[in-house]
Amino acid sequence: xxxxxxGEVIAEQSYTVTRDSLVRYAGASGDFNAIHYRxxxxxxxxxxxxxxxxxxxxxxxxxxxxxxLGDRGTIADYQVRFTRPVLVDxxxxxxxxxxxxxxxxxxxxxxxxxTVTFNDETVLGKAQVRVVLA
Amino acid sequence: MNPELVGRVFPPTAPYLxxxxxxxxxxxxxxxxxxxNFEPGAASAAGYGDVVAPPTFAVVVQESTLAxxxxxxxxxxxFSRVVHGDQRFSYTRPIVAGDxxxxxxxxxxxKTLGGNAMxxxxxxxxxxxxxxxxxxxxxxxxxxxxE
Numbered sequence: 001x002x003x004x005x006x007g008e009v010i011a012e013q014s015y016t017v018t019r020d021s022l023v024r025y026a027g028a029s030g031d032f033n034a035i036h037y038r039x040x041x042x043x044x045x046x047x048x049x050x051x052x053x054x055x056x057x058x059x060x061x062x063x064x065x066x067x068x069l070g071d072r073g074t075i076a077d078y079q080v081r082f083t084r085p086v087l088v089d090x091x092x093x094x095x096x097x098x099x100x101x102x103x104x105x106x107x108x109x110x111x112x113x114x115t116v117t118f119n120d121e122t123v124l125g126k127a128q129v130r131v132v133l134a
Numbered sequence: 135m136n137p138e139l140v141g142r143v144f145p146p147t148a149p150y151l152x153x154x155x156x157x158x159x160x161x162x163x164x165x166x167x168x169x170x171n172f173e174p175g176a177a178s179a180a181g182y183g184d185v186v187a188p189p190t191f192a193v194v195v196q197e198s199t200l201a202x203x204x205x206x207x208x209x210x211x212x213f214s215r216v217v218h219g220d221q222r223f224s225y226t227r228p229i230v231a232g233d234x235x236x237x238x239x240x241x242x243x244x245k246t247l248g249g250n251a252m253x254x255x256x257x258x259x260x261x262x263x264x265x266x267x268x269x270x271x272x273x274x275x276x277x278x279x280x281e
Contacts, residue, residue: 015165028156028163030197045214054218059164059190066168066188071180078189079222126220 004105010112011064011100017052017086018093025056039090052086052094057123061098061116065129068100073133076109081125086118094118100129108133135210135251135276137244142206144239147198149262154231156194157185164188177230184231192223192259196270199239199257211253211276219252220273226266234262237270249278 004010022036031053034041042050058080069075088094096118103113114127154174161171169176170186177185204213229235236259243254257270 021163025163028160029194055190055193055221056164058221059188062189063165063167066166070168074228075189075225077222077224079220081220082218 004102004110006102006105008102009099010102011068012098013064014095014097015060015063016093016095017056017060017088019050019088019090021093022050022052022056022088025053025059029053029055031055047085048087050088050090052088052096054082057082057086057096057116058127060096061114061124061127062129064098064100065112065114065131069131071134073131075129076132077130078128080114080116080127082123083125084118084121084123086123096123103128135244135253136208137246139203139206139209139241139253140244142241144199144202144206146236146238147195147202149234149236150195150198152187152191152229152231152233152235154185157187157191157229157231160191160194161185161188164190174231182228182230187229187231189223189225189228191229192268192270193221195229195235195237195259196257196272199237200255200272200274202239203241203253203255211274215277217275217277218272219275220271222271223268224271225268227268229267233267235259235267242271251276 026032036053039049086094099115101113104111109132112129116124166188170180237257239257242256245252254273259267261267
């Protein structure tokens with residue numbers, strides 16, 4: 001993969017997260033904070049409604065990189081900042097779009113920068129995956 | 135919150151045994167599609183002993199360390215005011231079904247900004263041989279008391 005070019009988009013993918021997805025993630029992760037499945041609880045703490053788990057957004061956002069990487073390397077580091085909530089509508093859910101771009105290339109490693117948006121606004125900041133190429 | 139938490143290292147958590155079905159369940163929950171997350175055969179062909187957990191699975195093991203932090207009697211952290219600010223994972227290798235993992239939490243930084251406190255908690259996760267697997271770092275924002 002020495003031909004990686006800084007600025008090149010290596011993957012782009014959209015995911016629709018529904019309330020069902022949140023219940024599934026709650027069970028799988030053990031994060032049962034009720035703001036992720038009860039509007040009344042979300043409202044009581046000043047939120048507009050049920051939010052996706054930040055860690056669900058983080059977990060989904062790296063998947064295009066995992067698929068692109070395949071067996072050509074491994075992930076050495078993955079970081080995000082949670083900047084905006086993802087409000088999940090009970091009927092239509094929320095569509096999260098991930099664009100993965102080469103941010104930097106260095107001797108056997110690359111930094112992949114993720115732009116993760118919901119309703120045309122970024123929801124993760126400084127979302128970076130460092131991969132070590134096999 | 136208590137600024138003297140900085141530098142505090144907590145006792146290691148009870149071992150967490152990573153189950154194959156748990157990895158599959160978590161993989162489905164984060165929309166993973168890679169066969170190494172689901173099929174032992176695919177994982178084995180890629181050089182792993184069993185199905186491979188997605189990158190953020192480490193949070194499941196980290197979670198019990200954050201529970202230790204929030205339960206610390208002199209910590210002064212009100213869970214209802216906690217917001218997740220940043221998250222980072224630094225891997226030596228992926229987590230694989232069959233791993234027995236232990237996490238040790240250290241509080242590495244506390245900053246105060248306009249009444250809010252930011253606490254950075256680092257959980258080092260090791261396997262049964264004592265080898266490092268992944269370190270999970272969370273920055274939690276503890277919001278100021280309501281005016």
